[in-house]
Each structure stands twice: as structure tokens, then as C-alpha cells.
Amino acid sequence: MTRIALFGATGFIGAACAAALFGAGHEVLPRPARRLWVDGEALAHEPRRAYRPHLARLAAELDGVEAVVNAAGVAVSAARPSPGLVGANAAWPLLLADACEQAAVPRLVHVSTAAVQGRADRLDESLRYAPVNPYARSKTLGEQLLRDAAAAGRVAVTLYRPPSVHGPGRRMTTAFAAFCQRWPLVTCGDGDQPVPVALIGNVGAAVAAILAARSAPLVVSHPYEGHTVRTLYETFAPGRPLCPLPTRAVRLLLRAAEPTGQWLPPLSAVCRRAELLLFGQGQESGWLDARSFRLPLGQPAWDEVAAAAPHRPPPGDRPTP
Structure with a gap:
């Protein structure tokens, strides 16, 4: 049994991590994350100044802990750039790494996101970055700061990258279910393009698998769950037809929206x-695949999530993919 401090344990991903780690026989210690407000430019020049007052107390909370999992952060893809976004997704992970070093905690698993690689042709476990919005850029900065901390030998860091995560009660899942029922299901090509998505229970299991290993690489990607654009649509809207769109025209339209998207994150x-959903995105096999890790939840669990999702968006949300 390992004593694991889990930050963000009450959140969507954190609760799944807690359940999976507890089920694997670990002692899970929920810990509160700090709210940090940090300007991105200041963080790049003097990263530790913003959180120095928190370090000693946080390190004391890690006394006797054998590993730390960070599932805390701002997980809003449409978030606007702000000191709160940078503080939660970049400064906070670095503070945790420093606290681990001070408390002699040997391992830190940080839940990042596949969004740091943005429009890459294929997701992989490299340090190649292509973030497309402020949220992804803040998560990229967090990864880069932890990469440097790991390179300095202060703590063994693993950056775990799940793609879009679905599950019961998540607003994104509800919004996607509503979109599938109310709007034409469109894609480019035949719909057999792979699409990176994950079930929340599989995310928790992946974190538990990382900690079950004696060591893990710096970057671990979430295994491909087998969905294509077509199968994802069929899961949330069985029987509805798939409408193909001309690829060239769609690419031109999306490219035209890019300049506006730079100052309008939503x-x-x-x-x-x-x-x-239009083009899909492939991914390379990763470390978990090489270790013969098997996702515990498959298509029946996806069907349950889709059936349980209310087919209307939450108040204030518009149905989007």
C-alpha cells in the first residue's frame, strides 16, 4: 500500500483517480490545492516568486507521503487568459514539484491534457507542443516548468495526457449528447477517422497503472479507446445519418475563423x-500500450454514459461538438 496525496480529489477527474487508487489498495489522502494568481510573463521570468509563501506549509502536508497526484487545475477549454488560469495550470504544478522535493516525496503524477499538442497530425508522448487556445497554452507552460524541474533531478515527474474526457454529469458530455440529437451529424470523409476521447473511469485506471509501475517516463499518453467519428456519433445518436461535407471548403472556413479565435477563446x-469531429486525429501507441495495459471500460460503458446523458444542454450552454 502506498500513501498518495491527491490534489483535486473532489473534481471530475480527481474523484475518478481517488476511486481507482483506493481500489488498487492505496491509502488516498485528499489535499486542498492552493489558488494562485500569476501573470504568465512574470511566471516565465521568476517562476517561484508567486508561491514562495505557500511552500513550507504545503511541504509539511506531504510529510510521510510516498507519491503525489495532481488532478487540480482549471479545465475549461474556452477559458480566457487570466492570472487565475496561469496560476492553476502552470504555477500550481511547479509549486507541487518544489514541495515534493522539500518533503522528499519521490514521485509526482500531473494530470495534463492532450490539448497541449493541439492540431498535431498524431498525438504522441513527445515534448512537441502546438496549443491553440489560452487553456492549452497554460497547460503547456505547466508541462514545461515540470519538465525543467524533472531535468534538475528534484522529483520524478510523469505528465499524463488524457484527451477529451466524458462521463456521467460532465457538462461537455451533456452538451455533446444534445448536439448529436438536435443538429446534423457532419464530418469530412467517410467518418472512419480516429478521434481521441476517454471515459472517466479509464482515466482513473490509467493514473493507477502509472503509479503501479516502479517508474514511468516523463510523458504518458492515454491509450486510444478505439472510437472513430462515426462510432462516437452512433454511440450518442444511434440511427441518425452522417452527412459528409467538402473537406477543402471546411478547412478554408475554419482557417478564416482562426484570427477571431485568437482573441475570442470560446x-x-x-x-x-x-x-x-470533421477530420479526426490519430495517435501513436504509448508507454501504457507497451506495458499491455487494458482499459477496464469499453463500448458498453460508453453506451451507458450516452444513455444517461440528458439530451439537452445545461442552462447557459449551447450544444456544440
Whole structure:
């Protein structure tokens, strides 16, 4: 049994991590994350100044802990750039790495996101970045700061990158279910393009698998769950037809929206989700695949999530992909 401090344990991903780690026999210690407000430029020049007052107390909370999992952060793809976004997704992970070093905690698993690679042709476990919105850029900065901390030998860091995560009660899942029922199901090509998505239970299981290994690489991607654009639509809207669109015209339209998306993050987020359903995105096999890790939840669990999702968007949400 390992004593694991889990930050963000009450959140969507954190709760799944807690359940999976507890089920694997670990002692899970929920810990509160700090709210940090940090300017991105200041963080790049003097990263530790913003959180110095928190370090000693946080390190004391890690006394006797054998590993730390960070599932805390701002997980809003349409978020606007702000000190709160940078503080949660970049400064906070670095503070945790420093606290781990001070408390002699040997391992830190940080839940990042596949969005740091943006429009890459194929997702992989490299440090190649292509973020397309402020949220992804803040997560990229967090990864880069942790990469440097790991290179300095202060703590063994693993950056775990799940793609779009679906599950019961998540607003994104509800909005996608509503979109599938109320709007034409469109894509480019035949719909057999792979699309990177994950079930929340599989995300928790992946984190538990990372900690079950004696060591893990710097970057671990979430395994491909087997969905194509067509199968994802069929899961949430069985029987509805798939409408093909001309690829060239769609690419030109999305390209025309890019300049506006640079200063309007919600538009950028919608366009990125549309790209995934129109063009798909492949991914390379990764470390978990090489270890013969098997996702515990398959298509029946996806069907349950789709059936349970209310087919209307939450108040204030518009149905988008």
C-alpha cells in the first residue's frame, strides 16, 4: 500500500483517480490545492516568486507521503487568459514539484491534457507542443516548468495526457449528447477517422497503472479507446445519418475563423472541437500500450454514459461538438 496525496480529489477527474487508487489498495489522502494568481510573463521570468509563501506549509502536508497526484487545475477549454488560469495550470504544478522535493516525496503524477499538442497530425508522448487556445497554452507552460524541474533531478515527474474526457454529469458530455440529437451529424470523409476521447473511469485506471509501475517516463499518453467519428456519433445518436461535407471548403472556413479565435477563446474552443469531429486525429501507441495495459471500460460503458446523458444542454450552454 502506498500513501498518495491527491490534489483535486473532489473534481471530475480527481474523484475518478481517488476511486481507482483506493481500489488498487492505496491509502488516498485528499489535499486542498492552493489558488494562485500569476501573470504568465512574470511566471516565465521568476517562476517561484508567486508561491514562495505557500511552500513550507504545503511541504509539511506531504510529510510521510510516498507519491503525489495532481488532478487540480482549471479545465475549461474556452477559458480566457487570466492570472487565475496561469496560476492553476502552470504555477500550481511547479509549486507541487518544489514541495515534493522539500518533503522528499519521490514521485509526482500531473494530470495534463492532450490539448497541449493541439492540431498535431498524431498525438504522441513527445515534448512537441502546438496549443491553440489560452487553456492549452497554460497547460503547456505547466508541462514545461515540470519538465525543467524533472531535468534538475528534484522529483520524478510523469505528465499524463488524457484527451477529451466524458462521463456521467460532465457538462461537455451533456452538451455533446444534445448536439448529436438536435443538429446534423457532419464530418469530412467517410467518418472512419480516429478521434481521441476517454471515459472517466479509464482515466482513473490509467493514473493507477502509472503509479503501479516502479517508474514511468516523463510523458504518458492515454491509450486510444478505439472510437472513430462515426462510432462516437452512433454511440450518442444511434440511427441518425452522417452527412459528409467538402473537406477543402471546411478547412478554408475554419482557417478564416482562426484570427477571431485568437482573441475570442470560446470560438477557438468550438472550432477545435469541430475539427476533431470533421477530420479526426490519430495517435501513436504509448508507454501504457507497451506495458499491455487494458482499459477496464469499453463500448458498453460508453453506451451507458450516452444513455444517461440528458439530451439537452445545461442552462447557459449551447450544444456544440
